[in-house]
Amino acid sequence: xxxSAAGSNTQPSTAHEAVGHGEGVISETEQAxxxxxxxxQILIRLLRDDGFTVxxxxxxxxxxxxxxxxxxADLPIGWTDQQQxxxxxxxxxxxxxxxxxxxxxxxxxxxxxxxSAIVATAQRxxxxxxxxxxxxPSPRYAFLGxxxxxxAAIAVQDKVFLGGAYVDPIYQQRRASVLLIAVNCTQxxxxxFCTSMKTGPRCKAGFDLALTEIDSGFTLETGSERGRxxxxxxxxxxxxxxxxxxxxxxxxxxxxxxxKQMNTDGLHDLLLGQLRSPHWQTVAERCLSxxxxxxxxxxxxxxxxxxxxxxxxxxxxxxRHWDSCFNMDISRVNGVPVRDSVAxxxxxWLTHKLATWQDQFGTSGCVGCGRxxxxxxxxxxxxxxxxxxxxxxxxxxxxxxxxxxPEQTVEIGSGEG
Amino acid sequence: MTSAxxxxxxxxxxxxxxxxxxxxxxxxxxxxxxxxxxxxxxxxFPEASSDxxxxxxDIVLVEGSITTAHDAERIQAxxxxxxxxxxxxxxxxxxxxxxxxxxxxxxxxxxxxxxxPEYISSLATSTAIAEHIPVDYELRGCPVNRQQLxxxxxxxxxxxxxxxxxxxxxxxxxxxxxxxxxxARGIPCLGPITQxxxxxxxxxxxxxxxxxxxxxxQANSQSLxxxxxxxxxxxxxxxxxxRNFNGAAKEFREQSDRLERMFPPGPNAFSD
Ligand code: SF4
Ligand code: SF4
Ligand code: SF4
Ligand code: SF4
Numbered sequence: 001x002x003x004s005a006a007g008s009n010t011q012p013s014t015a016h017e018a019v020g021h022g023e024g025v026i027s028e029t030e031q032a033x034x035x036x037x038x039x040x041q042i043l044i045r046l047l048r049d050d051g052f053t054v055x056x057x058x059x060x061x062x063x064x065x066x067x068x069x070x071x072x073a074d075l076p077i078g079w080t081d082q083q084q085x086x087x088x089x090x091x092x093x094x095x096x097x098x099x100x101x102x103x104x105x106x107x108x109x110x111x112x113x114x115x116s117a118i119v120a121t122a123q124r125x126x127x128x129x130x131x132x133x134x135x136x137p138s139p140r141y142a143f144l145g146x147x148x149x150x151x152a153a154i155a156v157q158d159k160v161f162l163g164g165a166y167v168d169p170i171y172q173q174r175r176a177s178v179l180l181i182a183v184n185c186t187q188x189x190x191x192x193f194c195t196s197m198k199t200g201p202r203c204k205a206g207f208d209l210a211l212t213e214i215d216s217g218f219t220l221e222t223g224s225e226r227g228r229x230x231x232x233x234x235x236x237x238x239x240x241x242x243x244x245x246x247x248x249x250x251x252x253x254x255x256x257x258x259x260k261q262m263n264t265d266g267l268h269d270l271l272l273g274q275l276r277s278p279h280w281q282t283v284a285e286r287c288l289s290x291x292x293x294x295x296x297x298x299x300x301x302x303x304x305x306x307x308x309x310x311x312x313x314x315x316x317x318x319x320r321h322w323d324s325c326f327n328m329d330i331s332r333v334n335g336v337p338v339r340d341s342v343a344x345x346x347x348x349w350l351t352h353k354l355a356t357w358q359d360q361f362g363t364s365g366c367v368g369c370g371r372x373x374x375x376x377x378x379x380x381x382x383x384x385x386x387x388x389x390x391x392x393x394x395x396x397x398x399x400x401x402x403x404x405x406p407e408q409t410v411e412i413g414s415g416e417g
Numbered sequence: 418m419t420s421a422x423x424x425x426x427x428x429x430x431x432x433x434x435x436x437x438x439x440x441x442x443x444x445x446x447x448x449x450x451x452x453x454x455x456x457x458x459x460x461x462f463p464e465a466s467s468d469x470x471x472x473x474x475d476i477v478l479v480e481g482s483i484t485t486a487h488d489a490e491r492i493q494a495x496x497x498x499x500x501x502x503x504x505x506x507x508x509x510x511x512x513x514x515x516x517x518x519x520x521x522x523x524x525x526x527x528x529x530x531x532x533x534p535e536y537i538s539s540l541a542t543s544t545a546i547a548e549h550i551p552v553d554y555e556l557r558g559c560p561v562n563r564q565q566l567x568x569x570x571x572x573x574x575x576x577x578x579x580x581x582x583x584x585x586x587x588x589x590x591x592x593x594x595x596x597x598x599x600x601a602r603g604i605p606c607l608g609p610i611t612q613x614x615x616x617x618x619x620x621x622x623x624x625x626x627x628x629x630x631x632x633x634x635q636a637n638s639q640s641l642x643x644x645x646x647x648x649x650x651x652x653x654x655x656x657x658x659x660r661n662f663n664g665a666a667k668e669f670r671e672q673s674d675r676l677e678r679m680f681p682p683g684p685n686a687f688s689d
Contacts, residue, residue, distance in 0.1 A: 061596035086644075088601045105596045115592040286644075289635040290609035291584065295591030306580065311452040311571060322592050327584040328635050342637060377599050377609055378644040 033231065034239035037217040040098070041072045043181075046233055047142040052179060055111060056144035057101065062090050066106040069144060076101060083189040083370065086379025099145055099213045102189040103369050107298035108150055111141050112174045113157065115322045119170070119305065124314040138173040146182045146207065148200030149192075152367040153298035154180070155206055159361045160301045179226060182207035183218075186250035188257040191370030193383055196262040199367045201254040212247040219247040260370070262383040263390065264354075271355040274389050275347065283385055284343035286378050291324035293372035293380075294349065299365050304330065325349050350382060426574055429461035429474035431495055433481030433488050434515055434543060438560040439506035440464045440480050449567055456574050472498030476573050479552075482508040482543045484515060489540070489549060496550040501573055504546045505566065507559035507662040511631050514559075516543040516665035543665070554579055557630040559662040562614045582613050583634050586626050589617035598623060605645045605654060610636035610668065627658055632668035642672045652680045 035043070047054050048070070056069040057076050064076045075098040082089045083102065093100050123130045146154075154175075161171035182203040194200030203210045208227030211218040219239050222228045239247075294300040304323040309316045323330050325348045331338040339345050357365030366382070373381045430440055444450065444465060460470040477499035483489050496502060507513050518526065523541035527534035546552055556565055569579040586608035590597065598620050599606040606625035608617065614630040632638065638659075645655055659673040 061598075062601045063596040065594070065596060086600060086648075087603075088597075090601070105601070106594065110594065115594070284637075286637075286640050288609040288637045288641055289585070290587040292587050292591065292597065292609070295588060309571075311449055311567070313571075313575065322588070324584075324588060326635075327588065329583055342635060345635075375597055375600050377597070377606075378640055 032239045032244065033220045033236040034243055035211070035218045035220050035234060035236055037215075039235050040218070043230075043234060044069060044071060044144070046230070047144075047179070052140050052142035054142045054144055055108075057099065057104070059090070063088060064090065064101045064104040066104075066108065066110070066143075066145075072098070075099070080187070081189065083191045083374045084379070085191065085373050085381045086377055088374050095215065097186075097213060097215075099183045099211075100187065102185065102187065102192060103147055103150065103371060105296060105371070105375060107296065107369075107371065108143055108146065108154060109157065109298050109300075111139075111143070112154070112178065113161065113168075113171050113301065113303075113322075117170055117320050118317045119320045120318040122316040122318075133169070138170065138177070140177040141174065142179040142181060144181045144183075146180050146203075147185055147369075148182070148203045149194045149197070149367045149369040150298060151180065151182060151203055151206040152194075152197075152199035153369065156299045156361070156363055156365065156367065157301060159363060160299075163361065179230075180207045180209075182210040182223075184210060184212040184247075184251050185254040186213060188254045189370060189374070191260065191373040191381075192258050192368065193260040193262055193370060194368040195255065195258050196260075196264060196383075197364060197366055197368030201258065202251055212250060214243060214246040214250060216243065219244060260383055262368070262386055264364070267386065268355040268358055270390060270393050271351050271386075274393055275351075277389060277392055279385070279389055279392055280343040280347045283346050283380065284341065286380055287326075287342050287346050288377060289326045289328075289342045289345055290377065291326040292375050292377065293382075294324040294326060295322060296371040296375045297353075298369060298371070299353075299367060300324070302330065325352065350385065353382070354386065425456065425458045426475035426500075427460040427470075427473070428457040428476045428478070428570070429472070429495075429499070430464065430478045431461070431480070432464070433479065433492065433509070433546070434484040435481030435506065435508040435513065437464060437480070439509075439556075439558075439566075440478075442560050442563045442566055443478075446563060446567060453567065453570060456571070473500065474498060475500040476570065477502050478570075479504045479509050479546050480506055482512045482515060482545060483540070483549055484543045485539050487538075492546060492549050501553045502546075502550065503554045503556060503569060503573075504552050505556045505561045507557065507629060507631065508543075509546045510555045510557055510666075511663040512543045512545050512665035514662050514664075517660065518543055519665055520660070545665070554581065556581070556614075557612055557663075558614050559629040562616075565614060584613050585609055585633050585635075586611045586613060586615065586617050586620075586630070589613055589615075590620050593617060593621065595621045598625060603648065605650045605658060607641070607658060610638050610641050625658070627661055628669060629662050631663040631666045636668040638668040638672045639675070642676065652676045 044054055054069045055066055057064050058067045058069060058074050059076050059079060060067060064079065064081060069075065077098050078093050078096045080091055080093045080101045081104060082091055118134055121132050158175065161168040162175065184203050185201040188201060205223065207223040209230060210221040210223060220231060220236060222231050302323045302325060303320045305318060305320050307316050307318050326345050328337045328340065339348055353365040357363065432440065459466065460474055463469060477495060479495065479502060483492060504510050519542045527537050531537055554569060556569060572579040590608060595617060598604040604625045606620060607628040608620060608626040610632055611626050611628045612630045612633040619626050642655065656673055656676055659669045663669055664673060
């Protein structure tokens with residue numbers, strides 16, 4: 001982390017420190033700009049005038065979710081969240097911060113990789129079929145309030161959907177037009193562990209604009225050409241030293257509040273060396289195989305595709321829906337599920353997130369946002385399970401290395417399905 | 418409503434102990450019903466038509482549970498004449514709300530309700546159709562999902578295998594963006610162990626899922642029950658949650674029975 005300068009040095013110059021590389025470089029002039037609180041509305045209006053659908057945090061269903069924002073008053077002013085494994089509570093703050101919360105049940109994934117979509121259509125015309133793909137223009141989003149771990153999650157999904165030979169057109173179109181306005185965290189939840197995953201809490205790259213909220217407004221950084229030209233249209237003024245100092249302290253406070261850790265050293269080989277561990281069954285006794293952890297995860301990308309015809313069978317839509325490795329149906333081969341026990345499904349999830357994802361995409365599948373911990377009804381915490389597996393591996397003298405690991409076809413669990 | 422064309426698959430609908438709600442879902446289909454009627458020969462559907470033709474039938478929809486000795490024999494006769502049997506609704510697939518009698522005192526109920534209980538001939542239990550005959554497809558729900566019912570009929574008519582997803586209600590909640598009421602508000606919800614089909618209606622109206630589509634095949638009902646107990650739910654809330662339309666389904670029944678063993682003196686609205 002670059003903000004190791006925390007502590008005695010309260011000179012505003014610490015806030016000017018150039019961090020990251022490429023698009024994310026923060027120059028002194030950019031960092032020294034300030035958007036007064038009352039002018040955030042101008043940013044929202046500019047974006048809307050430019051034809052963006054502005055999506056940001058709002059109160060709904062006893063939580064802070066992401067939805068369309070038309071004005072500052074839509075933001076969760078004066079609200080925050082308290083999170084722990086299996087529990088989320090919306091609570092009032094004692095100030096009127098607009099971005100004074102951590103991450104909630106929603107993620108930006110739902111806008112770039114929609115939960116349900118029609119990917120193709122077939123229409124019978126006489127003796128033949130006319131196949132087509134949807135051609136409606138995709139929405140142009142401006143995301144307001146993207147956290148550092150969420151920028152990292154978008155970068156992970158970029159690799160998944162755009163990185164290989166098969167590019168996902170729905171994701172591609174939405175991603176190409178999206179404008180990312182990040183907001184640095186100034187607090188963290190007990191479930192956050194972005195520092196372990198090296199994704200946060202500070203936004204370093206991948207944004208167009210990045211704000212840091214203090215009582216009187218926002219310090220502002222730009223991270224792209226689009227961000228710079230947008231900033232030029234905002235009523236920015238020079239930031240005062242005290243404002244920069246407050247902003248830096250806020251960001252440091254977030255980092256200080258992060259207590260959860262996961263040791264990722266050698267984790268890839270360690271996990272793949274534990275495929276036969278009895279611990280998977282121990283977790284399976286609690287795991288409901290309910291899919292919540294994968295649904296809320298901002299990087300999980302699994303989907304199922306199904307053909308749905310109308311009554312006459314003349315019109316068929318090929319629908320795509322979010323799916324999950326915790327769903328028995330997803331591993332159905334020749335009519336039977338390959339992963340027919342909860343243990344095998346939990347193992348698939350954890351080893352994919354933290355090990356085989358690296359083989360597949362050259363990055364971890366976990367950005368440390370903690371959603372899967374909070375939104376797991378029985379509160380299963382992957383960092384705890386990893387810790388236990390690490391202990392077990394240590395006790396058994398690390399057991400088998402990845403290469404020596406037995407075939408994954410070994411039956412685990414009771415096969416209760 | 419019937420057609421003389423013998424090449425069309427013959428459809429029959431049978432009713433056992435039930436409220437008729439699931440059959441009504443079919444009649445409710447209105448516009449689609451005419452299309453269905455054009456694709457199949459509706460040979461037997463007493464709820465809709467007095468024209469009843471004898472078997473054999475290609476597709477048989479069975480609503481309701483087995484609660485009398487006579488019905489236990491009748492379902493065997495239906496099976497012998499049926500090609501594909503599809504059970505529809507919680508009564509047929511799990512015994513229905515009337516399976517609460519399985520925990521009660523049958524004789525006492527008869528005495529309380531009927532002036533002349535000796536005229537009543539019923540079994541002490543209400544059981545699912547699959548406990549009596551082999552069933553090809555089960556359509557869960559109280560009532561069934563209309564669209565799912567139509568899909569299954571049309572798929573069978575087309576000679577394909579129906580696709581009946583078995584994922585949890587939670588997945589539907591998440592797909593529609595509903596915030597989890599269990600995690601965000603501490604409302605006990607059976608969604609994690611309940612099979613999809615309803616589209617996660619209840620949580621979107623601020624109430625916990627009460628399992629009307631029955632347990633999902635992967636249901637870890639013990640863990641969920643333990644979780645509810647550990648987070649402050651009492652047997653007074655949990656027993657009626659687990660023991661209703663699908664109370665007799667194995668994964669729900671085992672947990673409501675376990676709760677009764679764990680809390681023997683606790684009030685139980687259903688046992689007497
Ligand atoms: S695995 Fe959990 S902590 Fe990691 S990115 Fe997904 S939801 Fe966040
Ligand atoms: S963890 Fe499971 S749901 Fe997530 S991407 Fe991997 S296989 Fe898919
Ligand atoms: S780990 Fe938790 S959220 Fe994930 S499937 Fe298991 S019980 Fe559900
Ligand atoms: S509200 Fe119920 S069904 Fe929905 S995600 Fe939460 S536990 Fe699952």
